[in-house]
Amino acid sequence: MLISSFFIWWYGDGWKQVIKSIGNRTVAISDSFSVSTLLRTWFAPWKRIISYSGDSFDDKIKASLDNLFSRAVGFVVRSLVLFAALVTIIFVAVLSLIEIIVWPLLPALVPISIILGIIL
Amino acid sequence: MNEQTIKLGSVRHKKARLGKKIGKGGFYLLVLITILCGALSTYILLIGGKNFAALLLAPALLSFMLAAWWKRDLSVLAPSKKSITDRLSYDVLSNLPISVKDNKQLFQALSNDWQSNFMLGHLTITDEAVLSAIDDSPEAFTKTWLTASQIADQNQSDAIEVGFIIASILMQSSAVKEMVVKSGNKAEDIKDIANWLARSLEAKKNDKKYYGGIGRDWANGWTPLLNRLGQNISLSIEKYGANYGWLTDSEGVKAVEAAFDNNAKAVALIGPDGIGKSSSVKALAQKLIEGKSTPNLAYHQIVGISAMDITSNAQQPGQLEALIVNLINEASKAGHIMLFIDDAQTFFSDQPGAIDASQILLKVIQSGQVPIILAMSDSDFQRLRTKSQNLSNLITPVKLQELDQAGVMRVLEDIALGTEINKKILITFSAIRAIYQLSDRFNQDMSNPGKAIKLLGESVPHVQNSVMTRETIEKTIEQISGVKVSKAAPEESSALLKMEEAIHKRMINQSHAVSVVSNALRRSRAGVSNPSKPIGSFLFLGPTGVGKTELAKSIAAIYFGDESAMIRLDMSEYQQPDDVKRLLATGENESSSLLLNIRKKPYTVVLLDEIEKAHPNILNLLLQLLDEGQLTDESGKAASFKDSIIITTSNAGAQEIRERIEKGENIEDFANQFTDNLINAGSFKPELLNRFDEIVLFRPLNPEELKQVVGLMLEEVNKTLADKNIKISLTDEAINKIVAEGNDPRLGARPMRRALQRAVENSVAQKILSGAIKEGDSVTLDVADLSSE
Numbered sequence: 001m002l003i004s005s006f007f008i009w010w011y012g013d014g015w016k017q018v019i020k021s022i023g024n025r026t027v028a029i030s031d032s033f034s035v036s037t038l039l040r041t042w043f044a045p046w047k048r049i050i051s052y053s054g055d056s057f058d059d060k061i062k063a064s065l066d067n068l069f070s071r072a073v074g075f076v077v078r079s080l081v082l083f084a085a086l087v088t089i090i091f092v093a094v095l096s097l098i099e100i101i102v103w104p105l106l107p108a109l110v111p112i113s114i115i116l117g118i119i120l
Numbered sequence: 121m122n123e124q125t126i127k128l129g130s131v132r133h134k135k136a137r138l139g140k141k142i143g144k145g146g147f148y149l150l151v152l153i154t155i156l157c158g159a160l161s162t163y164i165l166l167i168g169g170k171n172f173a174a175l176l177l178a179p180a181l182l183s184f185m186l187a188a189w190w191k192r193d194l195s196v197l198a199p200s201k202k203s204i205t206d207r208l209s210y211d212v213l214s215n216l217p218i219s220v221k222d223n224k225q226l227f228q229a230l231s232n233d234w235q236s237n238f239m240l241g242h243l244t245i246t247d248e249a250v251l252s253a254i255d256d257s258p259e260a261f262t263k264t265w266l267t268a269s270q271i272a273d274q275n276q277s278d279a280i281e282v283g284f285i286i287a288s289i290l291m292q293s294s295a296v297k298e299m300v301v302k303s304g305n306k307a308e309d310i311k312d313i314a315n316w317l318a319r320s321l322e323a324k325k326n327d328k329k330y331y332g333g334i335g336r337d338w339a340n341g342w343t344p345l346l347n348r349l350g351q352n353i354s355l356s357i358e359k360y361g362a363n364y365g366w367l368t369d370s371e372g373v374k375a376v377e378a379a380f381d382n383n384a385k386a387v388a389l390i391g392p393d394g395i396g397k398s399s400s401v402k403a404l405a406q407k408l409i410e411g412k413s414t415p416n417l418a419y420h421q422i423v424g425i426s427a428m429d430i431t432s433n434a435q436q437p438g439q440l441e442a443l444i445v446n447l448i449n450e451a452s453k454a455g456h457i458m459l460f461i462d463d464a465q466t467f468f469s470d471q472p473g474a475i476d477a478s479q480i481l482l483k484v485i486q487s488g489q490v491p492i493i494l495a496m497s498d499s500d501f502q503r504l505r506t507k508s509q510n511l512s513n514l515i516t517p518v519k520l521q522e523l524d525q526a527g528v529m530r531v532l533e534d535i536a537l538g539t540e541i542n543k544k545i546l547i548t549f550s551a552i553r554a555i556y557q558l559s560d561r562f563n564q565d566m567s568n569p570g571k572a573i574k575l576l577g578e579s580v581p582h583v584q585n586s587v588m589t590r591e592t593i594e595k596t597i598e599q600i601s602g603v604k605v606s607k608a609a610p611e612e613s614s615a616l617l618k619m620e621e622a623i624h625k626r627m628i629n630q631s632h633a634v635s636v637v638s639n640a641l642r643r644s645r646a647g648v649s650n651p652s653k654p655i656g657s658f659l660f661l662g663p664t665g666v667g668k669t670e671l672a673k674s675i676a677a678i679y680f681g682d683e684s685a686m687i688r689l690d691m692s693e694y695q696q697p698d699d700v701k702r703l704l705a706t707g708e709n710e711s712s713s714l715l716l717n718i719r720k721k722p723y724t725v726v727l728l729d730e731i732e733k734a735h736p737n738i739l740n741l742l743l744q745l746l747d748e749g750q751l752t753d754e755s756g757k758a759a760s761f762k763d764s765i766i767i768t769t770s771n772a773g774a775q776e777i778r779e780r781i782e783k784g785e786n787i788e789d790f791a792n793q794f795t796d797n798l799i800n801a802g803s804f805k806p807e808l809l810n811r812f813d814e815i816v817l818f819r820p821l822n823p824e825e826l827k828q829v830v831g832l833m834l835e836e837v838n839k840t841l842a843d844k845n846i847k848i849s850l851t852d853e854a855i856n857k858i859v860a861e862g863n864d865p866r867l868g869a870r871p872m873r874r875a876l877q878r879a880v881e882n883s884v885a886q887k888i889l890s891g892a893i894k895e896g897d898s899v900t901l902d903v904a905d906l907s908s909e
Contacts (some may be wrong), residue, residue, distance in 0.1 A: 037338075
């Protein structure tokens with residue numbers, strides 16, 4: 001009875017949980033890397049370091065360049081982190097996909113490995 | 121087993137039992153086998169042993185599958201509402217044997233679970249005691265499942281937990297309920313504790329926090345000055361954790377959130393101390409830092425600043441303003457900061473320890489640079505309105521309401537749970553209720569839940585044997601505030617029972633008055649009288665010098681253990697309508713304020729002399745005091761008189777008493793008629809007289825009693841001379857002479873002390889100086905020895 005309930009779970013709720021876990025893991029990684037915040041502030045100045053322009057043309061140019069530099073620093077750092085997040089999400093998603101495919105095969109692999117062990 | 125209520129032996133039940141057998145230890149073992157066999161299989165495969173590698177893969181896969189099954193299914197067993205059996209939690213099912221026939225067996229099966237200990241521990245009853253009193257009838261067994269299911273429904277819990285079943289078992293037996301009541305609880309507490317357990321289980325499920333990830337603050341500015349001078353409440357919550365869950369959805373927090381969402385520039389949280397202003401801000405900080413707020417406010421951080429920190433960092437007078445401006449500019453530039461100014465009145469006042477930053481704040485709030493939350497009392501907000509209308513108009517006021525009993529109990533339960541874990545103690549449910557009930561007696565200056573939380577904290581050091589009980593709370597209050605709240609100890613009971621005897625050691629006769637007062641005080645101490653009124657309230661009527669004040673002093677000495685435990689006000693000084701203000705004044709040096717005195721000394725005799733002379737407005741106040749046991753000051757803050765004895769004295773009708781006594785009438789016989797006469801004569805309103813616990817008539821003292829008064833006074837003289845080892849006694853003739861000189865029908869025994877002073881003390885002083893009386897002498901003074909000057 002318990003053995004049958006194991007198989008019912010394995011090919012039922014168990015498999016569903018594995019499929020669902022792709023989404024959960026992606027959200028968790030995205031949260032840890034602050035993906036939504038970084039996307040929203042991708043081009044924002046780094047740590048709000050901004051210069052306020054004076055009246056003269058030179059001052060305005062200097063302030064604009066400073067601010068552009070601050071935004072560039074912010075953009076680079078955020079881009080690197082977003083890239084790292086993307087790589088991690090893809091890596092975990094691939095692993096999860098493999099898990100989804102292998103999951104239903106695992107119970108069958110047990111007798112197969114025993115048989116292989118004997119005949120090889 | 122009742123088939124209609126629970127079906128044991130089902131697959132779900134068997135899975136739970138298997139899950140328990142495997143347990144966490146088994147799970148880790150399976151994981152270890154998976155890793156070892158998997159690694160070994162890989163290694164063997166690499167070195168060419170294909171068959172062994174394949175053989176080792178089998179146990180690795182098998183243990184992996186079992187571990188996954190245990191982790192994701194067996195140890196979780198998601199409940200469903202299909203039937204009661206399907207709704208039972210893993211903890212319940214895994215503990216139940218294949219067959220359970222009645223509540224006794226059910227209790228035995230579940231009593232080792234922590235939830236059972238939670239229920240019984242907080243009720244202070246033991247497994248053994250419960251087992252002997254359980255109702256093991258089939259009807260009770262059926263009802264147990266239904267009640268447990270109802271408890272789960274009421275708490276919106278998907279599963280029927282162990283604690284709900286234990287509560288339900290206890291609720292089915294009247295013998296158990298009796299036991300619960302005997303251990304200081306109420307029968308309803310069983311359900312309340314189950315609800316408490318349900319809340320803590322729900323909190324456990326939601327304890328995974330998310331604070332925004334690594335890039336949260338990259339778009340926000342640096343705040344070095346704020347980091348140095350302010351207190352970042354949000355980061356403290358992130359670092360050390362916090363649970364203000366009970367407040368995050370409160371009306372106050374929602375109102376602040378809504379105000380800022382609607383572009384409010386500043387919000388003032390208004391309410392008395394202890395109502396939860398700071399806690400509301402912390403709850404808001406928790407909500408924001410967890411990103412659970414609206415997108416506009418999500419991940420904003422709340423930084424608290426105090427006037428004291430700022431002033432202590434301003435070296436020179438001009439620096440103060442600059443420092444405040446810099447702080448606000450920094451917060452504004454950072455873009456994610458909300459400023460919290462606790463005790464905001466310290467920023468609008470020129471008193472010591474405060475600063476007047478109203479002009480600076482006006483500009484800042486007008487510009488809307490940075491959201492600001494202020495916390496202050498209602499009266500401080502009114503003062504701000506008077507001082508700077510422009511500033512107060514820019515602030516959105518949010519008035520916090522005091523929590524009701526259920527709310528305060530919830531807060532206390534949540535905090536008690538944390539305290540239990542941190543201090544490794546058990547706080548019984550009766551102790552938690554006592555904290556709520558007695559917090560008023562402990563602290564009158566704060567509101568709830570603040571004063572209740574404070575009392576809980578203060579009680580921890582008084583815990584004995586790791587259990588906090590109602591007695592712990594009572595002891596804490598008695599030690600800190602001096603208010604008697606526990607049952608009278610045997611010595612105290614004996615003193616109360618012999619109160620008349622003790623009073624008569626200090627005053628002569630007035631047996632009726634003494635007996636009436638003693639009975640009233642015994643009723644109060646035994647808990648028979650109304651606890652929301654003063655301990656006792658008396659109107660002492662009678663001529664001058666018959667012992668009214670002496671009886672009040674005796675009560676202070678015997679009931680409160682100190683003759684000076686008395687607030688004495690002469691009501692002839694409160695004859696003008698404006699004197700009400702003086703009586704209710706709250707300034708620091710208002711010695712004539714009754715309110716101020718009672719707040720300083722709540723456990724006291726309040727003696728209001730010559731009450732008939734007070735202005736009618738004051739008598740109206742007295743009505744409120746006697747009715748509600750409290751008076752309220754201008755700011756709406758109440759001062760409690762529930763731990764005081766109110767004694768008012770009056771000479772009204774003194775002549776009538778004297779005449780009736782002289783005619784030989786008995787005071788007990790004419791007391792009622794005398795009171796009617798006072799009402800008819802307009803001396804007192806009937807509604808005032810009706811509110812006193814007792815109206816006590818004092819009769820004039822006769823010459824024989826006056827002689828006894830002389831005896832008492834002489835004892836006092838001898839006490840003073842005891843250091844010199846000198847003892848004075850008087851002959852009968854000498855006593856008669858003093859009585860004759862000291863007796864004045866208008867002033868009673870009052871001139872007696874002067875007569876004794878003149879006749880005895882002067883004479884003794886002269887004899888000591890002349891050497892006629894030496895140390896160790898016992899002297900009897902006759903008429904001739906008494907000094908006539």
